[in-house]
Amino acid sequence: MTKFGYTLMTEQSGPRELVDYAVAAERAGFDFLVCSDHFSPWLEEQGHAPHAWTTLGAVAQATESIPLMTYVTCPTIRYHPVIVAQQAATLQILAGGRFTLGLGSGESLNEHVVGAGWPGLAERHERLEEAIGIIRALLSGRTVSRRGHWYRVDSARIWDLPAEPVPIAVAVSGARSVERFAPLADEMIGTDPDAELVRAWREADGDDSARVTGQVPVSWDTHRDKAVQRAHEQFRWSSGGWDVNSNLPTTDAFAAATRLVRPEDVADTIACGPDLDVIVESVRPYWEAGFTDIALVQVGDEAQRQYLTEAAPDLLEKLRAAAP
Template identity: 65%
Template sequence: MTRFGYTLMTEQSGPRELVSYAQRAEELGFDFEVSSDHYSPWLTEQGHAPYAWTLLGAVAQATSRVELMTYVTCPTMRYHPAVVAQKAATLQLLAEGRFTLGLGSGENLNEHVVGAGWPTVATRQTMLVEAIEIIRRLHTGELTDFRGEHFQVDSARVWDVPDDGVDLAVAVSGARSVERFAPIADHLVAVEPDHSLVTAWNDVDGATKIGANGARAIGQIPICWAPDVERATAVAHEQFRWFAGGWSVNADLPTPAGFAGATQFVTPDDVAANIPCGPDLDAIVEKVMAFKDAGFTDVAVVQVGDAFQDQFLAEAAGPLLDKLRAADS
């Protein structure tokens, strides 16, 4: 059975609101919740960027059942991997085993703030491979030294580690990233319902097969529910037109001003062609279930914008889950 999740979109809501949404999403029956981990919103109009790890610590205490995940954290520039290992272990203990550490090679938007420049894709992927090795070693609770091409760890130990460790889910976008990360990750993360990613992952030697032994393929899709199509489309265009750039663009632009410039000619109709907008739950179900058809085991919805978040959770999220589960049966 497909698992359906709710996204805590830190770029569009404040921290107290996000904790409240997390509680309500759990009450409604979502299977898991994912949080973005950003230093900046994509667009100025979004207006928020609270610290994901403080947020998730609060959510871990405000919920009791729903699984939690970062979607995703870059453990190579803004955070040193040794620090990520420590906070992931702490969060897993607070969440009593409900946390999965989602990792990726990052975006310039968030990582440039520490003044270390922005490496090429190949370099970022090599850094992520080293970071994963460091995190895995530290999650044993043993004293760790590491000398790599990009990172050094000296006599480090994470003192509070969960008995069963922390599962690592890694974001991939093509054949090269799948080949590098499938053997060292527990789960796949991707934002497109691309069946070839799942197939390629399962074909890599040493990879845990999706759908076997608990391995998951975890997708995410933006939606914009609102009482009418026009208002939904307006919100989606204001808040999420950056999404039209595609990952190769989104990974490299450094500021919200850059995203505003890059998307100045994206129209509301362009956005509505890619994001289901309005009250039609069946249209949303069709888009979400494309991930199941592509072989994904999990998919999280992003309700775009804060404007209709309360109303979405009060009126639409429950019926949407019912329809998704009926379509999945």
């Protein structure tokens, strides 16, 4: 059965609000929660960037049984992989086994801030592969000392280990990244509804039913014009595509890159307005491509409470009726 999740967007909401939304999402009937891990929003209009791991610790205590996931953490520049392993272990304990560690190669927007530069894609993938090895070793309970190509680890040990293993999901965008990371990860994260990529992952992973998680933005509102305006103001950054967006370093750069994007351009790619059937159709390509878990992103902080109470229960019913 396809599962549908709610996205805690740290770029558009403060930490207290995110915890409240997590509780409301669980009550509304969402199957899981994913949380972005950003140091900066994409656009100044979004206006937020609280620490994801601190927020998730609070969410783990405020919610009862809904699964949690980072979507996604880059364990290579802003964080050393040793710290990511410790954070993941602690959160799994707080969440009582509900946590999945979602990892990716990162974006300049969040990683350049520590002054270590922003490497090319090949180096980012090399770093991620090495980081996953370190994280796996530490989560096994071993004391780890390594002198790798990118990272050094000196007698590191996680002292508080969860009883349940921490599943690791990795974001991939093409055949090469699938080939590289499928043997290292438990689950796949995809940015596009690409059936061929899902098939390739499952073949490489050897599991025909492997969990594959994706994400779909929506801009629900009782008035379509308002929904389109909000989507353009706060989500026009998504029009650039991953290759562009991963390399832009600041909100000013995103503003400049999207200055010619029109509201109607955004409305062509994001379902906007009160029609829940339109939203269902915007999600359909993901389950048709083989995604097992699909997280919805409601655009705009000001719309969250009404969306969660008025729209989400009926939307989830429609999605579950339509999906396999």
